[in-house]
Amino acid sequence: xxxxxxxxxxxxxxxLERAENTARLLSVFSTLLLDLPPGTKLSWRSLVEITGTDKxxxxxxxxxxxxxxxxxxxxxxxxxxxxxxxxxxRENARTTREIMPLEAFEQINDLxxxxxxxxxxxxxxxxxxxxxxEIISCCHEISxxxxxxxxxxxxxxxxxxxxxxxxxxxxxxxxxxxxxxxxPEIGTGKKRQEAKEPYENTLWMNILRSLTAYQMYRQHVxxxxxxxxxxxFLLQDDDFPRAATHALTTIxxxxxxxxxxxxxxxxxxxxxxxxxxGDINQLLESGLFQYLDDLQIEIATIHGCIAxxxxxxxx
Amino acid sequence: MRVNWKTYNSGxxxxxxxxxxxxxxxxxxxxxxxxxxxxxxxxxxxxRAADLAIKTMGISFTVYSDAGNIDREWPYxxxxxxIAAKEWDQTSLGLQQxxxxxxxxxxxxxxxxxxxxxxxxxxxxxxxxxxxxxxCMGINPRFGVWAHICGTDLIKGDDGxxxxxxxxxxxxxxxxxxxxNRRVTKRVFPELxxxxxxxxxxxxxAQLFDTLAAISPRQSDYPEVVVLTPGVYNSAxxxxxxxxxxxxxxxxxxxxxxxxxxxxxxxxxxxxSQVDVVYRxxxxxxxxxxxxxxxxxxxxxxxxxxWVKGNVALxxxxxxxxxxxxxxxxxxxxxxxxxxGEEPLLPNVPSYxxxxxxxxxxxxxxxxxxxxxxxxxxxxxxxxIGPQASKKELAEFARRIKADPRNYMAQPLISLSTVPxxxxxxxxxRHVDLRPFILQADKTHVTAGGLTRVAMIKGSFVVNxxxxxxxxxxxxxxxx
Numbered sequence: 038x039x040x041x042x043x044x045x046x047x048x049x050x051x052x053l054e055r056a057e058n059t060a061r062l063l064s065v066f067s068t069l070l071l072d073l074p075p076g077t078k079l080s081w082r083s084l085v086e087i088t089g090t091d092k093x094x095x096x097x098x099x100x101x102x103x104x105x106x107x108x109x110x111x112x113x114x115x116x117x118x119x120x121x122x123x124x125x126x127r128e129n130a131r132t133t134r135e136i137m138p139l140e141a142f143e144q145i146n147d148l149x150x151x152x153x154x155x156x157x158x159x160x161x162x163x164x165x166x167x168x169x170x171e172i173i174s175c176c177h178e179i180s181x182x183x184x185x186x187x188x189x190x191x192x193x194x195x196x197x198x199x200x201x202x203x204x205x206x207x208x209x210x211x212x213x214x215x216x217x218x219x220x221p222e223i224g225t226g227k228k229r230q231e232a233k234e235p236y237e238n239t240l241w242m243n244i245l246r247s248l249t250a251y252q253m254y255r256q257h258v259x260x261x262x263x264x265x266x267x268x269x270f271l272l273q274d275d276d277f278p279r280a281a282t283h284a285l286t287t288i289x290x291x292x293x294x295x296x297x298x299x300x301x302x303x304x305x306x307x308x309x310x311x312x313x314x315g316d317i318n319q320l321l322e323s324g325l326f327q328y329l330d331d332l333q334i335e336i337a338t339i340h341g342c343i344a345x346x347x348x349x350x351x352x
Numbered sequence: 353m354r355v356n357w358k359t360y361n362s363g364x365x366x367x368x369x370x371x372x373x374x375x376x377x378x379x380x381x382x383x384x385x386x387x388x389x390x391x392x393x394x395x396x397x398x399x400r401a402a403d404l405a406i407k408t409m410g411i412s413f414t415v416y417s418d419a420g421n422i423d424r425e426w427p428y429x430x431x432x433x434x435i436a437a438k439e440w441d442q443t444s445l446g447l448q449q450x451x452x453x454x455x456x457x458x459x460x461x462x463x464x465x466x467x468x469x470x471x472x473x474x475x476x477x478x479x480x481x482x483x484x485x486x487x488c489m490g491i492n493p494r495f496g497v498w499a500h501i502c503g504t505d506l507i508k509g510d511d512g513x514x515x516x517x518x519x520x521x522x523x524x525x526x527x528x529x530x531x532x533n534r535r536v537t538k539r540v541f542p543e544l545x546x547x548x549x550x551x552x553x554x555x556x557x558a559q560l561f562d563t564l565a566a567i568s569p570r571q572s573d574y575p576e577v578v579v580l581t582p583g584v585y586n587s588a589x590x591x592x593x594x595x596x597x598x599x600x601x602x603x604x605x606x607x608x609x610x611x612x613x614x615x616x617x618x619x620x621x622x623x624x625s626q627v628d629v630v631y632r633x634x635x636x637x638x639x640x641x642x643x644x645x646x647x648x649x650x651x652x653x654x655x656x657x658x659w660v661k662g663n664v665a666l667x668x669x670x671x672x673x674x675x676x677x678x679x680x681x682x683x684x685x686x687x688x689x690x691x692x693g694e695e696p697l698l699p700n701v702p703s704y705x706x707x708x709x710x711x712x713x714x715x716x717x718x719x720x721x722x723x724x725x726x727x728x729x730x731x732x733x734x735x736x737i738g739p740q741a742s743k744k745e746l747a748e749f750a751r752r753i754k755a756d757p758r759n760y761m762a763q764p765l766i767s768l769s770t771v772p773x774x775x776x777x778x779x780x781x782r783h784v785d786l787r788p789f790i791l792q793a794d795k796t797h798v799t800a801g802g803l804t805r806v807a808m809i810k811g812s813f814v815v816n817x818x819x820x821x822x823x824x825x826x827x828x829x830x831x832x
Contacts, residue, residue, distance in 0.1 A: 039608050040619045131410065132584050135597035146410045191621060296622045347621045349607060 038191040042133055044348040046192055049129035049137075050199030053145070056122045057176035058207045058248075062087065063110060063119075064169040065247040072239050079214070079240070081106040087210050088117045104160060112156040119172065120156050123149045138186045141179060148175040189294075197291045198343060205284035206336050208248065208271050209329050215244040215264065241267045248279045268325070269317045281332075285309040288339065301342040308335040355387045355395070355779050362781035366512050366769040368433060379436040379829045382547055387431065387772075387779070395430070395774050402430050402540045411532045412590050426590075427822040428533055429773045430540055433784060433804045437551065437830040443506070443514050444788075444798040446698030449688060451502050451790045454519060454675045456691035458498040461674055462488045472690050473683045477707065480758060481680065482728050483522075483673035485636060487643055491660060491669075494567045495793055498672040501560070501631075502790045503527070506802075507701070508769035515701045515766065517785065519684070521668060521676035523633050527556060527789045528591035529823055530803040531598075537825040551800035551828040556789070557598035559797045560631075564599075566793040567665040568628040575628040577601040578618065580609070582634045582650045592633050601631070611654030616664045629665045630655070636670045678725045678761050679705060701766055706757040715762040716753065719746050722762040724753070737813070739765055768813055771824070773806060783807045785815050786826065801826035 066084055073079060082101035085094045093115055098105040112120045127149040134142040152172060159168035180200075187193045241262050245251040254262070254270050257277070274280040288305050292298040311332060320328050358374040369380040376384035387395070403425070411426040460467050461478055468475035478484060503524025505517040534553055538545060561577065568575035581592035583605050596603035608618050609627065617624035632639060638648040643656035658664045674680070682703045685696040704711040704722070715722060724736040736749045753760045770781035788802030804824040805815035815821040 038621050039602055039604060040621055041605065041608050042602075043621050128584075132593070134410075135593050135601075135603045139597070142410055143408050147408055150407065349619060 038136075038195075040347055040349045042136055043191065043195045044344070045129045045133045046136065046195040047199040047343070047348075049126055049133065049145075050196040051203045052122050052126040052129065053176060053179060054200045054203040055117075055207075056119055056126060057173055058203070059088070059110065059117070059119050059122060060169045060172040060176070061249070062211070062247050063107070064166065064173070065243050067165070069239065069243040072236075072243075074236055077236075083214055084110060087214055089210070090115065090117050107160045107165070111160060120152055123152050123172075136192050138182065140186070141182055144175065144179050144182060148172070148179070151175070191295070194291045194294055195347075198288060201284040201287040201291070202336065202340060202343075204279050205281045205288075206333065208279060208281040208284070209332050209336070211244055211247055212268055212271055212325065213329050215241055215267065237264065238262050245271075250277060250279060253277050265317055265321055268321065272312055272315060272317070281312050282309065285312065295347065297346055301339065301346055304335070304339050304342045308332070308339060311335060353392050355390065355392065357384055357388060360772060360779060360781065362770040364510070365767050365781065365783070366508060366510050367781055368435075368508065368512075368769050368771045368784075370772070377434075380434040383432065383434060383544065386544060386547070392777070392779075395779075398540045399430050399774055402428060402536050405536050405539050406532075409532065409535070410590075411529070411536075426529055426532065427808065427817065428536060429806055429808075429822050429824050430537070431772050431774055431779070432537055432541075432544075432825040432827045433771045433786075434827050434829050435801060437828050440551075440801065440828045443698065446514075446696070447504055447788055447790050447798050448792075448796045449692065449694060449697055450504065450516065450519065450684060451499065451792050451796065453684065453688040453691050454502070454521065455497050455499055455792060457680075457687045458521075458669075458672055458675050459492070459496045460691075462491055462498075462671060467687070467690060470690070472686050473680075477679060477758070478674060481674055481677050483636070483671070483677055485671035485674070487656065488669070488671035493669050494569075494665065497567070497792050498669040499675070500563055500567065500667040500669075500791060500793055502792070503787045503802075504790060506698075506786045506788065507766055508786075509766050512769070514698060514786075516681075516684070516698050517701055517766075518678060518681055519676055520787075522635060522673040523588075523668070524787070524789065525588040525591050525633075526787050526803040526805075527799070528594040530787075530789075530799065530801070530826070531556060532594075533803070533823055533825040548827065549830040551830070553800050556797075556799055557595060559791055560595065561599040561601070562795075563791045563793040563797070564601075564629045564631055564665075564667055566795075567667065569662050569665055570628050576618075576626060577629045577631065578604045578609075578627050580604055580606070580630050580632040580634060580652075582606075582638070586633075588633065595631070606634075606650045606652050609652040609655070611652060611658055614654065614658045614661050614663055616652065616655055616658050627664060629667065631667050636673060639666075639670060678703075678727050679707070679758065682761065701763045704762045706753050706760040706762065712753065712757055715760075716750055719750060721764065723765050724749050724760055724762050727759045727761070737765065765813075768807075768815075771804075771806070773808065773822070773824075780810070782810070783813050783815070784824070800828045 080101065081103050084106055085091050085101065094109055098109065109115065110118055112118055115121060127145050130137060130142045130145045155168055159165045183196055241264055242251060245254050245267060248271065250271060258266050258270055260266050270277065270280065272281045275282050275286055277283055285305055285308055289302065292302045292305065315328060357370055357376065360370055361373060369376060369384060371377050406425050406428060412424055457467065467473050499521040501524065503520040503526060506514045507517050508514055531553060564577045565575050577599065579592050579596040579601055581589060581603060593603055602618060604618055610617050610619060616627045618627055634650050637644045638650045640651050640653060640656040641648045642653045656670065659666050682705055685700055688694055688696045704715050706712045706715055720738045722738045726734045736745060768783035768785060771784050772779045773782045784804050784806050786802050786804050789799045791797040804826045806822040806824055807813055807815045808820060808822040
């Protein structure tokens with residue numbers, strides 16, 4: 038397989054996964070905000086922060102209200118809006134369509150056109166909900182199509198690499214939000230804890246939902262929803278597809294089938310060990326920020342290794 | 353309201369479907385009857401379905417404009433064009449004959465130059481051509497074939513006879529649209545395919561692959577064939593990608609290829625892998641900055657030398673364009689007689705060479721009645737349609753012809769035939785041409801039909817997609 042093609046397939050998968058994650062994130066957080074008490078620090082702005090684009094946002098908008106944030110994340114001509122992510126997916130699919138199943142391109146193309154034609158009318162209310170649901174469901178269809186019709190050769194390996202790395206990255210970003218001590222102080226003493234608890238549960242439940250993890254968490258953790266267990270599940274579970282550990286394990290397994298894999302494999306193992314060894318209880322007390330930040334750098338280094346080994350040298 | 357062939361009128365032009373008001377030509381009778389059984393709204397509904405299919409299938413081409421490059425959906429008219437199988441078989445023989453003669457000529461030009469010595473064609477006309485590549489002298493590609501893929505433009509005049517308008521021997525495009533048009537028509541009119549015996553066209557990618565594999569320097573069962581594209585911003589990128597996919601070949605850009613020890617390799621995830629045949633879709637001059645344009649970022653440094661040494665095959669071969677020149681075109685009937693000893697089966701459009709003093713005089717005196725073409729432009733650019741030109745344009749072309757007579761030829765304005773298209777309110781006649789594709793290596797193949805291009809604007813003769821032309825599916829229909 039051509040190095041350039043490998044690179045484009047990898048990015049196509051990453052962008053497709055990112056589009057799905059963005060859509061789910063917007064959908065879940067829109068409902069979550071309705072449930073939280075006044076004074077909560079979780080705001081529309083948090084959404085921009087999760088995607089790591091707050092600096093760009095600030096140059097364009099004065100106020101981080103619902104309309105501005107939605108406009109920015111859905112259709113603005115910026116790096117991480119849903120529409121530009123889908124446009125990038127399409128562009129990468131368009132330039133690899135001699136490799137990918139024909140129907141995959143057709144569906145990606147359709148999805149992009151649907152988003153382009155409907156995003157502006159879906160900035161708020163019920164239409165936004167329907168719009169995001171449709172995007173998520175189309176992304177599922179495309180992933181399913183690729184899973185069901187692609188030989189397990191190099192092309193599919195790069196699909197899995199891109200998708201898994203994006204998932205590992207997304208898991209760390211979302212945990213970052215939940216661990217941010219976002220709830221306001223309500224009441225005093227023991228009452229304070231009691232007053233906060235239902236909101237905290239809501240917050241963590243929705244964090245699970247934004248990674249489609251709620252149902253699996255309930256089945257596998259068998260414990261009430263609480264911060265520590267949720268973080269542990271999303272970071273360290275080896276069976277849930279969107280948990281960081283599972284994503285990294287997948288990457289390890291895929292790498293075995295690729296030539297010259299030593300450097301990338303080493304970096305993945307290192308990252309996976311950091312995730313696995315994290316003492317969640319202690320980290321929650323001392324603050325997860327630094328840990329998650331370091332983790333994101335390790336994940337970015339995995340990408341660097343993949344690019345150095347298999348993609349075209351950028352001259 | 354239903355389609356009414358009695359009110360359909362192509363005026364003085366030859367219409368390929370309707371012979372006289374209300375009367376369809378024989379091969380088109382079933383189609384005409386079928387269309388007349390539908391209401392205009394039903395046809396518009398089918399058109400919408402076709403437009404949607406084209407959007408979904410991502411059939412597009414890129415238009416260059418000041419506002420940036422726009423990826424546009426491919427323009428397609430749902431009513432197929434019909435050509436009788438008997439007529440096509442004859443045309444097809446003529447096309448093969450023509451390409452064989454053209455390849456003899458190119459090989460002769462770069463080797464013995466007998467045709468100049470025998471004074472059939474003046475030597476200077478050829479070696480002064482902008483497409484003559486002196487670097488190619490003395491090279492003998494496999495089978496003596498330089499132009500492996502040819503797109504010949506045909507038109508039908510008032511007499512209903514096909515004429516050759518030009519031969520495209522450099523990087524002719526359009527074949528993917530021919531194939532996709534058929535795919536769309538099958539989605540829109542499945543019922544018509546049951547009633548007609550329409551020749552299939554789907555074997556083209558396999559024939560193209562066989563043609564390319566046949567010229568591989570390493571004769572193995574699995575030669576590495578690649579399609580070299582200038583990249584995603586090229587107007588024909590869709591086609592490059594399409595053909596690579598259908599052939600199961602790699603689609604590469606210049607940066608994917610590297611030459612080491614005069615062999616061509618592509619960069620893959622396993623390291624370097626040797627390439628045998630390059631179906632290049634970039635112009636000669638951009639192919640190799642070491643041999644041709646030094647500023648080319650699209651090409652592959654050293655690929656020309658690798659070809660000269662016989663380590664890689666290039667299709668079409670560099671320098672093949674020397675026969676793709678509107679001046680050399682006028683000599684093709686003479687070439688057929690000279691090299692093959694045969695009478696041309698397909699006529700040229702009568703032409704005047706401005707380089708000849710007597711003919712130039714005739715051209716200058718009749719500018720307002722003629723079509724003036726520069727030797728080397730394509731896509732309909734840089735030409736003058738005399739009867740539609742202003743006084744100022746006529747004067748400008750007279751000046752250009754006198755300044756550089758070698759670069760111009762003239763033809764009478766041939767009235768292109770018409771076929772019906774689906775308009776907003778009625779079915780109306782529009783002018784068409786036809787680009788069949790001919791392949792030559794150890795064997796010769798001709799597409800069943802080709803790409804029909806339509807001038808969508810009423811009365812216009814300009815069919816180029818870059819200038820608002822549309823397209824149609826083309827059916828070669830048998831008697832049964």
